[in-house]
Amino acid sequence: MSRLTIVANIKANPDQIDLVKAELLKLIEITRAEAGCINYDLHQDNENPAHFLFYENWESRELWQTHMNAPHLAAYMKATEGAVADFTLNEMTVIG
Template sequence: MNTRPINVIIIAEALPAHLEDVHAIMAEVANLSRMEEGCLRYDVYSDSEHPTRMNTIELWQDQASLDRHLASPHVRRGVMQLIGKMAGLPQLRILRPAVEELN
């Protein structure tokens, strides 16, 4: 069983006319996510070169924590609120170490 923390990056593009709404929705999801058991980090950024491109950087204690998060009511509600405000589907990337740390 993998006990390593799970790193996740989500990249999504907001429609310019809805950028303020997208920021508010993503802020609410982030705040609620940070309170979840197993959440070690949950940050939301906009891209400095593409202000409508949103990025989340997340760190979850384990796969079970990430799975609970993805099925949580606030994530489902946030996804529903973002429909029609985003340019396409977000890209979910689960990252695994390419090089093991030497200790």
């Protein structure tokens, strides 16, 4: 198994920052308890409060995929529908 790093950028609509932040915060505790989660850290940009970033490390891509299909992630997607302006996700590998 190869460790997987995920960098997820979430940009909320300016009038939906508080909603998106509250929903993202709900994901932390439950995700950190999932099998394979090494770290799951949420950041908010100091200059642009609408920009959030998750920095995550997982024991394997398979365990991350299980997370991606979890009910709490589906609940987040439903709760923030129409509130997120942009979302990008990068799957990365540590090389040094």
